[in-house]
Amino acid sequence: MKKMLSYLCFLLVFLPNFALFPSNVVYAKSDAKMVIIIDDFGSWDQSGVETMLSIDAPLTCAVMPCVDNTEKNVEDIKKANKEVILHMPMEAFVRLPLNWYGEFFIGNYDSKDAVFQKLDRALESVKGATGFNIHIGSGVCQNREVVGYIYDYAKAHSLTFVDSRTHINTVCEQVAAEKGLPYFGRDEFLEPEGNKSYEGVKSHLLNAAKIAKEKGVSIAIGHVGSHGGENTARAIKDTIGEIRKMGVEIVPLSSLK
């Protein structure tokens, strides 16, 4: 009984300080965080761009370097108060039409100098990027050496690199661990295998929110332009409320640092 009473006293004295009335916090913030990255900004196909930028959430917008609308979209994104990252083209493990990559890309067998020069050039056109992820890249992400150069560059420039996981055999997680760097990998594509239906995007978003609840953090990737566009933007706009109700906070990529 005595023990019980002293436990109750402890609760009454300490709980209000730590749990019931935490200092400086009006509403308790959720522990579950979700990053929504939108790829393919900058491209000639601008479908979904306007709707995407009107969404009231801190989306992370990945812009392709040195293409038709790179500079314009970087400005639009900043005006909309959203985060800019670089959507860096990298080579596939199969031969693809060159124009799918944009102006240039990191090749499967590039040297360290070549990787550094290409990232320098890309970041000059995507001003203010806080990090970068992968456009295509199913070959590069399997090459330990090239992935190593990419992490070296990210570290040297304090940029967050996201492994878009465009191939199941990606080695990025292993290489990051070997270098003692944090690993950020895509958990969910919003339009996998070209399925860009409104309902499909919604269900992948909610799945990413569930992963955030389980793991603490999740990263979802969707698209503007031909791989997503208006459907993806509308589905995100309509699902944000539900995600927040689940207790998941949408955060920009840089907040994971």
Ligand SMILES: [Zn+2]
């Ligand atoms: Zn892309």
